[in-house]
Amino acid sequence: MRQKKRFIAGASCPECKAMDTMMLYKEHDVEKVECVQCGHKMTQPEQAVQASTRQFEQVIGVFKPGD
Numbered sequence: 001m002r003q004k005k006r007f008i009a010g011a012s013c014p015e016c017k018a019m020d021t022m023m024l025y026k027e028h029d030v031e032k033v034e035c036v037q038c039g040h041k042m043t044q045p046e047q048a049v050q051a052s053t054r055q056f057e058q059v060i061g062v063f064k065p066g067d
C-alpha cells in the first residue's frame with residue numbers, strides 16, 4: 001500500500017531553516033512531518049491535532065516548532 005505524502009507550502013524546517021522542504025504523512029495513525037533536506041522529524045498524536053481543530057474545520061495537521 002502506498003503512503004500519501006504531502007508537502008507543506010511555505011513551511012520552513014526548524015532544524016536547517018530550509019523552506020518548502022517539509023513533508024507530511026501518516027504512519028500508524030500518527031501524523032508525522034519530515035524535512036527532506038536534513039531528515040528532521042516531528043510527530044504529534046491524533047489527540048493533540050483534534051484539540052487544536054475548530055468545529056467544522058478540516059485540518060491535515062497542526063505542528064508547533066520545538067515539539
